[in-house]
Amino acid sequence: MEKTEVAIVGLGTVGSGVARLLLDHGDRTARHAGRTLWLSHVVVRDLSRERDAQLPDGLLTDDLQRVIADPNVKVVAQLIGGIEPARSIMLQLLAGGKDIVTANKALLAEHGPELFDRARQLGRSIAFEASVAGGIPIITNISQCLSANQVTSLRGILNGTSNFVVTRMQQNNQPYEKSLHRAQQLGFAEADPTQDVDGSDSAQKLAILAHLGFGARVRWNEIPRRGIDTLDKTDMNYAGQLGYRIKLIAFALNTDQGLQLTVTPMLVEVGKPLAEVRENFNAISVVGDAVGPVFFHGQGAGRMPTASAVVADMIDTAVGRTALTFKTLELWSEGVPRVEMADPGDLRGQFYLRFNVRDEPGVLGQLAGLLGDEEISIASVFQHTADNEDDGVVPVVIMTRASLERNVNKAVAEIEKLSCVFAGTERLRILD
């Protein structure tokens, strides 16, 4: 049987999972690839570190040049996180004639154009299924399986840490900090979870999907984003009473005014598939103009789910499919953008608004009046009892009908100027 030699750079969580699939299940990859994927080198920074992965003798090295100089190695899984030295290593590997498989979405989101242009110049390929949604094969599904469609919208839960935390906050009625701490204890959140909980990680993934699905040329940090780190469990409760769950949603919608992109916590109606995504799972709902809605659900992170995506990419690359797909991807190419970004203010939708108001007559009339001035219709109003009866502050929750985000922002700014309204207004979109 034909043999393709491969290498792994980085033997962390994902790297050791990839090594396990290649070493322990070689028969399986051979069957699906029609050839043996032969692991020739595993590059690590520190040879002396203890590892759980059992590797055959002679495989482990701390010398990247051994991989680059080995002409038999065709495919390299580059599994080092962060920007540097990951970027330099990828450029060296490409220059050395290797096809790359990676899970590093931060690097792609930050340096995609440079890396992809370089790969194209050199006639090489970069596969990156594992960079978005871990085990859910959303990259192949959008770029290959749904290629007869214009994608019209995309709604995803792309960050397992955030979803674990909001699931805990809502189910167990626990505050943000405590839920995050629990996620860290269970290994669903890193020691420094900033990029996960502030929406950056989701925005990086959404940028990749927006390039693929809509031909957008947006940089991840241009996407308006808000994370879950500012959510109050009070709003989880109020939303729950109204039949909604709050989820961190990566949102893309093709409109006449351009492409709307945002990452933000939204209210999702119970019973809708995205509302039922629990704990650390990920999910994506894609609408194509031919296929209609297609929904994907699975594990968005973790050793073996991510390794599953990496090894599938290695097989695709060894077989030759990736080269064919990469040629037509147009990803991060310098061509003219196919879609313009829309002004976020133009987005229409329903909103959940919570104002902290003084418990006195006439307040609701003032709120309703200012909303009406901006053509915002009210679907329902709930005046809750005060958390603390002494301070005379009561939360008022208003669910609006479909309104322009710009108008909602204006109305909220006016309402916050009222002397009967205290600080701490919450404003969340409702997913339609």
Next chain:
Amino acid sequence: MEKTEVAIVGLGTVGSGVARLLLDHGDRTARHAGRTLWLSHVVVRDLSRERDAQLPDGLLTDDLQRVIADPNVKVVAQLIGGIEPARSIMLQLLAGGKDIVTANKALLAEHGPELFDRARQLGRSIAFEASVAGGIPIITNISQCLSANQVTSLRGILNGTSNFVVTRMQQNNQPYEKSLHRAQQLGFAEADPTQDVDGSDSAQKLAILAHLGFGARVRWNEIPRRGIDTLDKTDMNYAGQLGYRIKLIAFALNTDQGLQLTVTPMLVEVGKPLAEVRENFNAISVVGDAVGPVFFHGQGAGRMPTASAVVADMIDTAVGRTALTFKTLELWSEGVPRVEMADPGDLRGQFYLRFNVRDEPGVLGQLAGLLGDEEISIASVFQHTADNEDDGVVPVVIMTRASLERNVNKAVAEIEKLSCVFAGTERLRILD
């Protein structure tokens, strides 16, 4: 830009959708394929028939030889249903050097080995994404995206007609015939829906997925199957009261005793993704040993969802991906089977049993005794009120704990011999 000439054989519902995508959205397919997919011929049986599809002059023909004799045509979407003349046409097209795309699962399930062997001999390919679950790209996901996994189980709702009917029966409390009639009015069931409602269609699709996911070499009509055509809405109600919905499930599970395959209505707990699949939608839950559970949901039939899958296959074939995948598929090859079929009696699971018994003391004790003799533990018992108080017949619903199917069958046979038990026992598996 490079050009690949393609043809369509059969201009029914799916064929006209495919023509629309190719003719109206040529820019899109060109972008995703890196080449123009140029529609050169559309073959129909009867040129005089009225059609909704507007085709450019000169495209339509009733002469298949025009396609076969045209050396420029590389890819043919063969969209005629049924066995003959579809089979002969496919063999002629393959002999004429064409790569084939098809949605005809009945033909593949019946004559897959012959057609695939012929394609392999001739160095051609057959793509068949549209043959299972319509717009859900389950074929590519199992054969390519999850190729690093051993699939361990698969649970699918693969027949939109059946799912529409059971959704109606349960939601609207309507009997089978009325629900089926409504499905026919709305275009979700054909005039002769036999193959859909008796489980044959689901078994044909399951056979294809079992070949792909497990390396099974089973024929579709060897799969134990029961359809929805014998379901009573009474059981829908009782199941609903217990927190379950009844769904037609195509089920595959890899066990130590071999591969369990079955198509049968099962109770699915409300809240589980498969329980929430409504109307004519399809869904599949696949578990891989690396990726864990992955869930797919979308439209399993209809003009544009199916056309979406066909055109994606046409792009894959034109680009060259299909040829690479087809080589390693092992599908319907004459090799040694990788998995043995298990004895259905060896399957362990919980059961819903409904007995019609005489309303008299001591009956429950006899039922419980006979179940106990076969080592079947009872999880709960519900004695319902009689539908008709005069005849003295009351339904007793028993939910068992996990038991061997063989034992359940034996116990039910013994119970049905009791003089206090009337005809019409129902026995349904509970999906775990």
